[in-house]
Amino acid sequence: MVRIPDSSASEPFILFGNPGNRRTTGLQAARSKLKLPPAVEVSYRDVLRAIREKRSLGELMAQIAAQATSDYVHGSVYVQQSLVRVLAGQAGSSPLLRLDAPGESFEVERELIALGAPDAEGDDSLLPCSEWTQGTGISAAEARCLQEQHGRIWHPAQWFRGYCRLLAWLRHEAALLWPLARWMNDPAEVAVMFDKRRCSVVLGKAGIRVPPVLLPSAGTFCGPADLHTAMKESGFHRVFVKIFCGSGASGVMAYQIHPQTQAELAVTTIGTEIVQGQRVYYNAGRLRRYTDKQDIHAILGWLCMEGVHVERWIPKATLNGRVYDVRQLVCGAEACHAVLRLSRSPITNLHLRNERLLLEEAGLSPITVESIQLTAEAAMSVFPASSVAGLDVLVPAHGGHPYILDVNPFGDLLYRVKHQGWNPYEWEMLQLTNGNAVLKGKTDDD
Numbered sequence: 001m002v003r004i005p006d007s008s009a010s011e012p013f014i015l016f017g018n019p020g021n022r023r024t025t026g027l028q029a030a031r032s033k034l035k036l037p038p039a040v041e042v043s044y045r046d047v048l049r050a051i052r053e054k055r056s057l058g059e060l061m062a063q064i065a066a067q068a069t070s071d072y073v074h075g076s077v078y079v080q081q082s083l084v085r086v087l088a089g090q091a092g093s094s095p096l097l098r099l100d101a102p103g104e105s106f107e108v109e110r111e112l113i114a115l116g117a118p119d120a121e122g123d124d125s126l127l128p129c130s131e132w133t134q135g136t137g138i139s140a141a142e143a144r145c146l147q148e149q150h151g152r153i154w155h156p157a158q159w160f161r162g163y164c165r166l167l168a169w170l171r172h173e174a175a176l177l178w179p180l181a182r183w184m185n186d187p188a189e190v191a192v193m194f195d196k197r198r199c200s201v202v203l204g205k206a207g208i209r210v211p212p213v214l215l216p217s218a219g220t221f222c223g224p225a226d227l228h229t230a231m232k233e234s235g236f237h238r239v240f241v242k243i244f245c246g247s248g249a250s251g252v253m254a255y256q257i258h259p260q261t262q263a264e265l266a267v268t269t270i271g272t273e274i275v276q277g278q279r280v281y282y283n284a285g286r287l288r289r290y291t292d293k294q295d296i297h298a299i300l301g302w303l304c305m306e307g308v309h310v311e312r313w314i315p316k317a318t319l320n321g322r323v324y325d326v327r328q329l330v331c332g333a334e335a336c337h338a339v340l341r342l343s344r345s346p347i348t349n350l351h352l353r354n355e356r357l358l359l360e361e362a363g364l365s366p367i368t369v370e371s372i373q374l375t376a377e378a379a380m381s382v383f384p385a386s387s388v389a390g391l392d393v394l395v396p397a398h399g400g401h402p403y404i405l406d407v408n409p410f411g412d413l414l415y416r417v418k419h420q421g422w423n424p425y426e427w428e429m430l431q432l433t434n435g436n437a438v439l440k441g442k443t444d445d446d
Contacts, residue, residue, distance in 0.1 A: 116162030
């Protein structure tokens with residue numbers, strides 16, 4: 001039985017996210033299983049509306065409190081009580097604050113693009129590389145007229161600027177409303193993790209092994225010609241070109257140029273086609289192989305316009321005839337849940353129908369497992385104000401220490417993976433609220 005201190009159990013827990021998706025429901029289920037009160041959910045939709053209407057977070061929380069009804073459904077009374085405690089003016093209130101992923105809602109995506117528009121007001125203090133974050137750019141009004149198209153990738157650089165403005169607003173407003181509040185992952189660090197260019201620099205300066213990066217002489221890649229020049233000067237014939245703020249293999253291309261024939265090959269999730277005279281780009285949901293230079297250069301041109309992170313293609317270790325990398329979760333400075341992602345292609349993301357394998361099932365040597373875990377823990381220590389992230393770890397085919405490919409602040413959505421009998425959300429809640437308790441076993445209702 002897990003005994004959670006009364007003081008920790010009664011702390012208000014506020015979750016900023018998109019209610020009803022897999023992440024919020026998973027976290028709420030974990031809190032219910034551990035007999036913790038439900039999190040107070042604050043939707044990104046409502047936060048973005050408050051920003052647009054120039055209202056404060058305190059005013060938004062007061063509105064949510066007024067809307068909460070005491071209908072005796074489990075948690076509703078608690079929600080009201082928690083909101084009363086954390087509203088402005090409550091001395092000593094120190095809620096726990098969690099940011100969840102902003103995806104899986106086109107309404108939120110559209111409003112973030114609008115918030116990042118050139119004609120929109122916003123705080124860019126958390127934008128890691130403002131001079132490199134331009135993109136195509138549309139007005140806020142145009143952004144709000146966008147219609148959802150399945151898989152379509154809309155203005156990612158502008159979306160990221162809007163997302164960083166959202167993070168800055170939340171960080172500032174929360175500090176005013178709850179000076180003693182604690183973030184699970186600090187918004188400033190989330191912004192850095194999300195920007196692959198900045199994250200690579202920060203990790204490298206801290207001594208964490210990351211793939212060598214290709215840098216253009218002009219500061220940014222303006223198109224395929226700049227990329228080809230950098231590849232030639234570096235001697236790299238094979239690189240990964242990644243949109244700087246993508247996730248889930250969105251905007252990733254494994255790209256190579258034959259050193260003798262100059263033939264080009266691109267493997268990517270990006271689909272492209274001409275619609276009403278305009279070339280559009282979308283997530284194809286599967287890997288596509290391009291050999292036509294016109295198509296490849298069109299995609300590269302679009303990626304460079306939005307902003308790219310380009311790194312050397314490091315050959316991955318193999319297992320059972322497939323290359324693999326590892327999604328290693330780190331929570332509370334310790335490695336916990338892990339999944340191997342195996343693929344016959346260079347891109348291993350599981351939603352691309354790649355194979356998954358638990359770390360303990362893979363038969364890797366204890367030295368390799370320890371090296372993966374220590375590398376992930378070391379990378380996570382670079383973000384001292386954040387408690388959890390999923391780190392993508394590459395074990396090189398030629399041996400040697402692993403590389404960190406990515407730090408995902410929302411990388412804990414792992415299915416059918418347990419650590420000491422707990423799923424990721426359950427483990428996070430235990431670590432967060434049970435620091436001084438003794439873990440004697442699973443809960444009675446496991």
